[in-house]
Amino acid sequence: MTVKNPWQRLGSKLIYSNPWITVREDDVITPGGRPGIYGVVETRIATGVVALTEAGEIYLVGQYRYPVDEYSWEIPEGGSEVGEDPMVTAKRELREETGLEADSWEPLGGEIHLSNCFSSERGFLYLARGLHQGAAEPDHTEELQVQKTPFVECLAMVDRGEIKDSLTVIAVLRTARLLGMRSA
Numbered sequence: 001m002t003v004k005n006p007w008q009r010l011g012s013k014l015i016y017s018n019p020w021i022t023v024r025e026d027d028v029i030t031p032g033g034r035p036g037i038y039g040v041v042e043t044r045i046a047t048g049v050v051a052l053t054e055a056g057e058i059y060l061v062g063q064y065r066y067p068v069d070e071y072s073w074e075i076p077e078g079g080s081e082v083g084e085d086p087m088v089t090a091k092r093e094l095r096e097e098t099g100l101e102a103d104s105w106e107p108l109g110g111e112i113h114l115s116n117c118f119s120s121e122r123g124f125l126y127l128a129r130g131l132h133q134g135a136a137e138p139d140h141t142e143e144l145q146v147q148k149t150p151f152v153e154c155l156a157m158v159d160r161g162e163i164k165d166s167l168t169v170i171a172v173l174r175t176a177r178l179l180g181m182r183s184a
Contacts, residue, residue, distance in 0.1 A: 006031035007038070020044070020079065039118060044079035046114060046123040047090040048167035050175045051076060051100055051131055058154045058172075059131075061097050062145035065165075073147075073157070074165040075172075076100075086124035094128060096137045098146050103130025108174040114166055125171040127178070155181065 008029040016023040022042040030036050051059040060073045078093030080086055087105065094100050108125035115121060136146070149157075151172075157163045158172045176182070 010035075015039075041119040041121070043119060043121040044082070045084075045086050045089065046077065046079055046121055046167060047086050047093060048075045048077045048123065048125045048171050049090045049094045049128050050108065050126070050171050051094060051098065051102065051128045052151065052175070053131060053148065054129075056151050057148040058151045058175075059098050059100065060147055060149050060154065060168075062147065063143060068164075070164075072165055073163055074168045077165075077167055087126065090124070090126045090128075095134065096139065097144055099134040099136035100128070101132045101134060102128035103132075104128065108171055108178070112167075112170060123167055123170075125167065125174065127175055151175070151179075152181070 010027040010029065012024050012026045014022065015025050020043065024040050024042065026038045026040065028036050028038050053059075059076065061076050062071060062073045064070070065072045076094045076097040078089060078096070080089040087107075091101070091105070094102065106127040106129075108127050112123045112125070113121070114123050136144070154163070154172055155176050158169050163169060163172070
């Protein structure tokens with residue numbers, strides 16, 4: 001189904017930019033015909049990896065998330081470089097954050113929009129199996145803890161609201177469906 005864009009952009013100006021985000025403000029005509037502004041946060045493509053062991057455990061990465069002022073347990077995640085294939089990003093982030101490499105990679109559904117009311121951020125999720133341990137190389141902005149958690153417990157953490165990160169929630173639920181699992 002094709003739907004015509006009801007917004008009209010009259011102009012756009014850069015408000016702020018750093019290596020991770022760009023903020024722009026667009027002068028628009030709203031769907032109701034009135035002039036207005038729309039602020040948009042542009043980001044790199046986000047990726048997330050469900051690293052699943054043969055024993056049915058998932059690797060979670062714990063880190064403090066500055067914007068929400070909370071500690072967060074998440075799947076290994078990261079942003080793509082400009083023009084980089086999301087699968088390449090996912091493999092790099094898994095290795096950097098956990099030291100793991102995988103023999104088998106499978107997409108977990110298609111593209112997702114992480115907060116499309118104000119952000120252009122798009123995400124891609126993958127299931128990695130056949131894991132091999134190496135040395136982690138976290139980014140200087142990351143102070144990480146890595147733990148293996150039984151997948152069923154991770155699914156329960158999602159259901160209890162203990163895991164709040166959107167990429168992780170979606171990836172865990174998609175993996176549970178793929179594995180034919182239901183929450184307790």
